[in-house]
Amino acid sequence: MATLGYYDVILKPVVTEKSMNLMADKKYTFLVHPEANKIQIKEAVEKMFPGTKVKSVHTMNKDGKTKRRGMVYGKTAKTKKAIVQLTAESADIEIFQGL
Template structure:
């Protein structure tokens, strides 16, 4: 297991129709490091975004997609998504505020 710091855990937010619909229930979706576990994700969200308290974390491991370029085939990299549920008294995450 690699030594992952909290600032390396969250890579970027996932902005889709489904993730935007979840924001009404205080659910936020992030692309995270592939070796990060749920407790590391919870710690990273609470440290990076002030005033947030995490209720639960759900993770999804996604395999790479098959890609083809001419006759050469390959796969894209594996990724991991995390859906973070905040508590009712928690502050909103600011990066999603203008969307």
């Protein structure tokens, strides 16, 4: 596996009703690279968003769904989601502010 840069680790934020409710507790949800580990996710968040300090990282792997197109079966890509909790004195992440 090639080394992942911190800009390769976080793919995009997850914007759902549940993730918006978690923001009150300083928990932010991101789609991350499937091969990234918790340490890489923590470093990427702290480098990409200045002033943030990560308290913990929870990850979950989701397998791809089975899809059918005609008589051919296939699978969609597997994904990985990370819920990042910031410390109490940490700055908020700006990309979620206007949502």
